[in-house]
Amino acid sequence: MKRHFINAACGVVDYAAYPVVMLFVGPFTLRRLGAAEFGLWMIAAAVISSGGIIASGFSDANLQRVSQLLQKKDIQAVRQTVRSMMAINLITGALVAFALLVAIPWLASRIEAGLPSSIRECMICLWIAAGCVVLRSIHAVAVSTQRGFQDFRASVRITSLTHLATLGMAALLTVRGHGPIAILAATAAILVVATFAQCREVTRLLGAQAILPRLDHEAMSALLSKGVYVWFQTVGGVLADRIDRLLLGATLGAVAVAPYVLCVQLAQPLLGLTGSSLSFLMPYLSGMAGSDQSTNLRRNILSAIGANLLIVFIGVVLTLYLGTRLLPRWVGSTAAPIALQLFPRIVIGSALLAVSVTGIYTLQALGRFRILAGMSLGSRLLLFPVMLGLLHRSGMSGLATFRLYAGAVALAVYVPVLRVIWPRRSMATVRVSAESHSEGAFL
Secondary structure (H helix, E strand, O other), rough: HHHHHHHHHHHHHHHHHHHHHHHHHHHHHHHHHHHHHHHHHHHHHEEEEEEEEHHHOHHHHHHHHHHHHHOOOOOOOOOHHHHHHHHHHHHHHHHHHHHHHHHHHHHHHHHOOOOOOOHHHHHHHHHHHHHHHHHHHHHHHHHHHHHHHHOOOHHHHHOOOOOOOOHHHHHHHHHHOHHHHHOOOOHHHHHHHHHHHHHHHHHHHHHHHHHHOOOHHHHHHHHHHHHHHHHHHHHHHHHOOHHHHHHHHHHOOOHHHHHHHHHHHHHHHHHHHHHHHHHHHHHHHHHHOOOHHHHHHHHHHHHHHHHHHHHHHHHHHHHHHHHHHHHHHHHHHHHHHHHHHHHHHHHHHHHHHHHHHHHHHHHHHHOOOOHHHHHHHHHHHHHHHHHHHHHHOOOHHHHHHHHHHHHHHHHHHHHHHHHHHHHHHHHHHHHHHHHHHHHHOOO
């Protein structure tokens, strides 16, 4: 149990490093860069984040398979799995980066409005972001492998230092008068070092050959059979939680992104801290489901749901209290009324998404990737036209309202979870017992 608490704490530190520092760096860089160039930086960061998540969408399948193979003590199969995962992620990363390169001229022409410099600055920033997507795909393999070993500390240490270095360098560069291009170039350089460090940790666990990409038929089949559904789920998550900033920038220009992004930055820890603090659940429940400990599964899932609700409740109270006081200072008197109008809806939407975390981890741990992917991608595709309609009709306010809809729909993940906890056979047994008891009472 101590190990799980340590992993949970590491997960919190892993996530908290970026948003906590960003709470200070964001307003500072906004004042230094101005709304337009700050918006461009945030759009490029959203490209890196969204593209990186899509490119590494198979990594959760790697985590689950590594965890299960370690239960069987099959180290050779673990190595084959990691090498196959590295090859798969490199392919998907390259494809996503290529798609971004094709789309960059159009996207840059849309977000360039309001920038003091030329459209070329937009394109250079987005080119750097596309390169970072490939690095993120490699980075994700190393992190998911370490977590499959339930070894969170090394990966968290590297990731936290990466976040701190990235944001610290951004603040330093703005002080020296540099803009988004320099910030993103520094981000790419730091990400190269971080990816090398994460891969080095994998070699410590599995040997040097483990990070060399090589497609093994058996490992690839196992990863793709479940990973394709994880990937679809990942795409759904990006559509729900990250693509809004790209659409806003492409529709209204870089200037419009700044107040919305700061509201999202304040609310994002609700989902991120919940997910990271409970991130140990997937390898833990996955190992339990594949062993003789399955009788304790229901109790652990219910305990995790209770912890999830408590974390989110405390987070909502703190976020609303602090956010309404900090936002006016950050965005200035002109944009403050808009930000304060958006903020409560963005917070509640993030809170609803955060409540779904345990359900997602549970279904992933039990290998229900197909159900999870169908629900995630299906709901997002249905909601995507709603997002576009709200954006067209109400701009930033429409996107804030959409976050409420997306959060509410995400809670449907608990329908299959409840069927796992209380399967139909058990419910039928309960009904039969109740009927027998009633008949006995009449006799």
